[in-house]
Structure formats: C-alpha cells, structure tokens
Amino acid sequence: MNSKSITKLEDLPDELLLLICRYLNIIEILNGFSCLNARLSKTISEFSIKIDLNIIPLKLINRFLNEILPNISYNVRSLIYSDNFERFPIKLDMFNNLESIHFLNKFSEDFLINTKEIKIDSVPVDIQIDLIKNFFSSSQYKNLKSLELLSYHGFTFSNIQLNKLIQIENLKITLKNNVDLFELLYLLSYSIEQLNIHILYNGPFKSLTKFSSPLKLTKLRYFHLKTTFEDSIQFKQLEKLIIDSFDFIQYLSIETLTRDQNYIDGLQWENFLKKLNYLKNFSFSIRYRFKINENDDQQIRENYLLNSFSTDFWLYQRKWFILFYSTYSNINQNDSTCFIKRKNYEKLFLHTIPYPYAFMDATIDINKTKSTIDQYSTRDIYSNVRHLYYDGESIPIKLECLKNLLDKFHLINELKLDRLIIDYSSLLSNKINLRHLNKLTIYNTDEKISINMNLFNLSSMYNLRYIRIPQICLSDNLQMPKQLETLILTECRDINFDFIYKCKNLRILKLFLNNFDRLLENNGELIINIINTIYNNNNNIMETLQLMCHGVNQTKMKIFEKQFNLNNIKYLNAIYDGKSLTIQRSNLYFDQSS
Structure with missing residues (x-):
C-alpha cells in the first residue's frame, strides 16, 4: 500500500491540526500558526473570531500589533480590550468586520465605537450618567443592537431626561433599585426583545405615575431577573408585573434571595405560569431564608415542597423538574431522620433542573439534595455551571x-x-x-x-x-x-520565594505580605531581595510583581518608590498607589529580548 510520508507539520490533515490546537490556548495557536501560509491561516480561522487582548504576554505584543492582528483583522468579529490601554495601543480601524467590543476590568471612552454589540463589565460610577445619556438618548450609536452594562453600584435612571429607545433589542444591565426597573421598562417598551436585569438594592415596587399609558413590552420574548437584596420583590408583585406587561413572553428566568414562602411553593408558580400563554421555557434559582422555631417540622416542610412541584403540570405537561437542599442539617440515627439546627436562620436552595446559570453558590449541604426526578445524571444537573x-x-x-x-x-x-x-x-x-x-x-x-x-x-x-x-x-x-500565568499568595509570612523559578510561564505574581513595615527597614533591603529573587530566576516572561501593603507607612513607601526608580534596575519600574507596590517590567525589556 502506497502512502505519502509525512515529513513536516503542513502535511498533516486539517483534522489533526485542529486536534493539536485543542491542547493549546488561543494565543499559542495564533502565535504558532499565523502568518505562515494561506492554508494554515484558513485552518485556524475559527480561533481568530474572538480575540482577548488581556491574555497576550507583553513579550508578544509587538508581534501581535505588527504581524498577527493585521493578518487576521478581516476575520475578527469580537474584541476584548486590554485592561492596560497604554501598554497595548490597539488600532481599531484595521478591524473592518468588528461587531462586538468588550471591556473587562478597565474602561476607556476613547475605545468606544459604533458596533452592533458593546459590553462593559465594570463601569466607573463617575461616568454612569454620561454613558446612559450616550447610549439611550443620542444617535451616536445607531448600529447598537446589544448592550451589556455591569456595575458594582448599579445604574439609576431617576432624574435623567431620556428619549424612548428604539434600536436596542438585547440589554443586560445592573440596576440600583426597583424604581430604576420601571424607568427602564418604559424606556425600552418599543424595542426590547431580550432583557437581563440584576437589581442590587431594595426600593418601592410600583409602576410610575408620571406615565399615563399602561406598561406593555410587546416585543419582549426573554426576561431574566436577578435580585440580591433580600425580599427585594415579593412573589405577588413579580406575578402582577409579568402578567400585566409581558403578554408574549416565551422564556422566563428568576434568581432571588427571599423570605417569601410563595417562591418555594410549586402550586403558586403553577397558577402564575398557566396565565402565560406563550411561555416555552421557565427556569429559576431561589435562595429561601427561614427562621427556625422549636415546633417546626422540617420534614413536613420539605415533603410539601416536593409535592407542590410534583403535580401533573410540572412532571408531565411541562416536564420541568426541580432540585433542592437545605442548610438545616440532617443525619440518620436508628433509621430515623434527625434535623440538626446550626443557627437561628437557615437557607433552602431550590432550582430547576438542569441548574440554568453559569454562576452558582453552594454549601456543604449540597451532598443531600432532593428532587422531583430520579433519572437525571448528576453530571448533567450542573452542566451549565x-x-x-x-x-x-x-x-x-x-x-x-x-x-x-x-x-x-x-x-x-x-x-x-x-x-x-x-x-x-x-x-x-x-x-x-x-x-x-x-x-x-x-x-x-x-x-x-x-x-x-x-x-x-x-x-x-x-x-x-x-x-x-x-x-x-x-x-x-x-x-x-506549567502553563500557570497568575499566582496570588495571601497571608505570606515566609519571604522565601525561590520556588518561583519552577513557574516558567508566570506573568503576574501578587503577594499579601505580613508585617510590611518591617520589610521597609534598612532602606527596604528585604523588599529588594524579594524583587531580585522574582526577576533573577531566568524568567523572561514575568511582567508584574504586586506587593500588597495596606496600612503601611505611606511616607516610607513613597521614598522607597522614588529611590528604586532612580536606580533604574533591570528595566523595572516601581509604582505605589496607596494600597500596593507594583514592580513592572518596561516594554523596552521585551523589545530588546524579542
């Protein structure tokens, strides 16, 4: 049998090349196979659709800026910006087919462009109002169809004059309270098709009197609501809002922390959901907190919960199944179940199967779950997490x-x-x-x-x-x-870090050092030793060493920072921001070593 001998990588079929790529990250794939020939560029084209600039090592920045990104720019549809805009001066005009931009931990308005999708995961509180006005009241982003705005503080729409928005179809946003929910719903009522809302705090839950017309979102098909403040929205309030305003809803999703027992009552949900004529899919995750009384019978409570979600509606008509567990611990003694109270208040975790969300909190009690279905594989239950x-x-x-x-x-x-x-x-x-x-x-x-x-x-x-x-x-x-890139060590009492040489691909090291003031003695000799240990282990990839120093003498730290930078050691720069001392290699180091 004659067969062609394989003498080089290019002789491998596309299937094997893609199999090799499964063992590499995207940066390794693009760095290894881009700019070689047309066939390889086409083979790996799927890996250039979405580019995360944050994971590109500093030593490869010039190669990506000057060679790789221009070569694949036509194929890039989604771009995740670098958290360090100065160290990665990207030119957006090369990406003619860019449809989505995403800011992770840092945000700069200089990089906002008119695309179909914009995601900002951490919006600074001081620019929230300006962003709201730009996105919701101007024609600057007329191509925008999908918007994601997340904030630790939550957005507010109170006392802001805005026009009704007609182009945004998909919105994910963090809101401050319930009042902002109604402001937003009226604003989006003409256009929104998918709405994902996270409400951080409490507030009055009622429709706004300043709007004369009833609230109707006729295009809305998907609605997800998450609340983190306990009892932010009562069950009956939620029911009324959805039935009155979301006539054509098809996908409904609820996450909440509550003491309202209606949320864990299958019969209440059944009566509610039967009124939604177009509903195709329903999912929820409920954390129910309840007070323990001496006369409570936990077994009766759990049996009622199971029975209420075991009706013909749940098991046969809809085939929607639930799983739950409680922090009210139970142990078996002499074939009887005994419940152990750990504190005055306990929680019950209840969700549909499979668990519907990417983020999940669990406690040790998850080992003793109960469900309305027995045939479900435990590995499938949490396949979305x-x-x-x-x-x-x-x-x-x-x-x-x-x-x-x-x-x-x-x-x-x-x-x-x-x-x-x-x-x-x-x-x-x-x-x-x-x-x-x-x-x-x-x-x-x-x-x-x-x-x-x-x-x-x-x-x-x-x-x-x-x-x-x-x-x-x-x-x-x-x-x-071997591929470890970021290592953070907390509660550091030992200042010997010789083991770092084993981490050949380490880019970022963050240390929470105890007794930092003591390390500053003798002109910071011990800190210098740590820095030399980290950067003298033949690691030409290490970019940043961050020494956390909360509560340290700031005057001494500023003196150390100034003296260190005057010495100009090994292309290293020191930056003290009041919370940490960051030792960073300059771009010049990577330029001369590449």
Whole structure:
C-alpha cells in the first residue's frame, strides 16, 4: 500500500491540526500558526473570531500589533480590550468586520465605537450618567443592537431626561433599585426583545405615575431577573408585573434571595405560569431564608415542597423538574431522620433542573439534595455551571466526599473554596482533576488546618492559568501547572520565594505580605531581595510583581518608590498607589529580548 510520508507539520490533515490546537490556548495557536501560509491561516480561522487582548504576554505584543492582528483583522468579529490601554495601543480601524467590543476590568471612552454589540463589565460610577445619556438618548450609536452594562453600584435612571429607545433589542444591565426597573421598562417598551436585569438594592415596587399609558413590552420574548437584596420583590408583585406587561413572553428566568414562602411553593408558580400563554421555557434559582422555631417540622416542610412541584403540570405537561437542599442539617440515627439546627436562620436552595446559570453558590449541604426526578445524571444537573463558589462553613468534609461533589461540576472554569476544612482521616483514591478549570481560589484557611494542594492533580489541569491561595497551602513537593500565568499568595509570612523559578510561564505574581513595615527597614533591603529573587530566576516572561501593603507607612513607601526608580534596575519600574507596590517590567525589556 502506497502512502505519502509525512515529513513536516503542513502535511498533516486539517483534522489533526485542529486536534493539536485543542491542547493549546488561543494565543499559542495564533502565535504558532499565523502568518505562515494561506492554508494554515484558513485552518485556524475559527480561533481568530474572538480575540482577548488581556491574555497576550507583553513579550508578544509587538508581534501581535505588527504581524498577527493585521493578518487576521478581516476575520475578527469580537474584541476584548486590554485592561492596560497604554501598554497595548490597539488600532481599531484595521478591524473592518468588528461587531462586538468588550471591556473587562478597565474602561476607556476613547475605545468606544459604533458596533452592533458593546459590553462593559465594570463601569466607573463617575461616568454612569454620561454613558446612559450616550447610549439611550443620542444617535451616536445607531448600529447598537446589544448592550451589556455591569456595575458594582448599579445604574439609576431617576432624574435623567431620556428619549424612548428604539434600536436596542438585547440589554443586560445592573440596576440600583426597583424604581430604576420601571424607568427602564418604559424606556425600552418599543424595542426590547431580550432583557437581563440584576437589581442590587431594595426600593418601592410600583409602576410610575408620571406615565399615563399602561406598561406593555410587546416585543419582549426573554426576561431574566436577578435580585440580591433580600425580599427585594415579593412573589405577588413579580406575578402582577409579568402578567400585566409581558403578554408574549416565551422564556422566563428568576434568581432571588427571599423570605417569601410563595417562591418555594410549586402550586403558586403553577397558577402564575398557566396565565402565560406563550411561555416555552421557565427556569429559576431561589435562595429561601427561614427562621427556625422549636415546633417546626422540617420534614413536613420539605415533603410539601416536593409535592407542590410534583403535580401533573410540572412532571408531565411541562416536564420541568426541580432540585433542592437545605442548610438545616440532617443525619440518620436508628433509621430515623434527625434535623440538626446550626443557627437561628437557615437557607433552602431550590432550582430547576438542569441548574440554568453559569454562576452558582453552594454549601456543604449540597451532598443531600432532593428532587422531583430520579433519572437525571448528576453530571448533567450542573452542566451549565462555569463558576462555582463553595462555602464549607468550617464543617469538616471527607476527601472522597469533596471529590465526589466537585466531580458533579466537571465543566467549571472557575472554582472558589471558602471556609473549607478537610477531614484527612481517609485517603483519596484519585486526585481531583477538573480539566476545564482556568481559575482556582482558596480563601481564609485556618493556619492549623491548612489545605494540602496535592489533593488536586494540578499538573494535569492543562487550562489552569490562575491560582490564588494562602501561602501555607504550598508544599515543597507541589507541582504547579506549567502553563500557570497568575499566582496570588495571601497571608505570606515566609519571604522565601525561590520556588518561583519552577513557574516558567508566570506573568503576574501578587503577594499579601505580613508585617510590611518591617520589610521597609534598612532602606527596604528585604523588599529588594524579594524583587531580585522574582526577576533573577531566568524568567523572561514575568511582567508584574504586586506587593500588597495596606496600612503601611505611606511616607516610607513613597521614598522607597522614588529611590528604586532612580536606580533604574533591570528595566523595572516601581509604582505605589496607596494600597500596593507594583514592580513592572518596561516594554523596552521585551523589545530588546524579542
């Protein structure tokens, strides 16, 4: 049988090349295969549709600016801006087919352009009103169809004169309170088709008297509402708003924290949802907080909840199933169920199956769920979750139980573990391996009961590029993932960081150092030693060392910053902002080393 021998990479079929790309990140793919020939450029074209400038290392910026981005510019549809605009001076006019722009942690109005989609994940509070006026009352962004505005403070529409908007069809926004909800609904009533709202605080929930006409959103098909302030909207208020104003709603989604028992009553939901004639899909996640009384029978409460969601409407007509668990702990003793009260108030977590959202909070009690369906695979229940925050509530959990729990969330990109105490009395048969994990964070670990990071198979987590852990979690034999780019160490008491040389691809190191004032003694000799250790380990990729120094003597810090910059050490610059001392390599270093 004659077969052509493969002598070079280009001889491989497209299928194998794409299989190789599965083991690389987008930057590695574009850097390795772009600008070689037309065939390879076409093969990897799918990886150039969405470009995140934040993940491009400084040493590759010039190559991307001058070669790669101009070469793929025709194919770029979505662009995520760099958080450091000065270090990545992108020219937008090269992207003729750009449809979406996205700002993550930093925002600059200089980079706003008239595209179909604009996303801003962290809007500064001082420009919120100006942005609202620009997007909602001017013709500057006439091509805009989809808008995402997120803010830690929430947007307000009170006392702002705005025109009714006719072009925006899809909006995701963080609002300050309920009053802003009604202002926004009237503003969008002519055009909006998809609406995703997160309300941060409480406020009066009633339609505005300044509008004479009834509130009707005739084009609205998808509505998601999330509230984080307890009892922000009562069940009956929500029901009335949706029935009166959303006549043609097809997809309804609710996330809320409440003490209103109607939210966990399947019969109340059934009566409500039957009135929505066009409804195709319904999903929710309810965190219900209730007070424990001595005469309460938790078993009766849970049985009623299950029965109310087990009617013909839920199980057969709609095939909508629910799952719940309670922080009111239960243990089996002599074949009877005993409920253990941990505090005066407990929570009940209730959601539709599968869990519908990317972000999820869970407690140790998630191991004892109850559901209206038995056949559902546990791995499928949480297949939509990408960001998991797990609160162990300082209750010991066995290693195998923790592994079984995390295995349910096998597709997550980000994991945050808080108040986690592990019972090491039994060994783990296999290490925890979350293959899709990109970010791992461990909070406030007790010094006496530290977490052994070797329970994770870090070296096999090929996507893990960000780790934040207390320094005490590090062990001498810990094998960090080779592709690790960001490492944050909290509660640092040991100032020996020689292990950094093992992290060959580390770009950002952030240290929370204890007793920082002591490190400033003798003209900051100990800080200089730390800096030299970090940058003298033949790591030509390291970009930034950030030393957190809350409460330190600011005068001494400013003196150190000035003296360090006068010495002009190894292309390093010091920047003190009152909270941290950042040691950053200049672009000149990467220019001369490339």
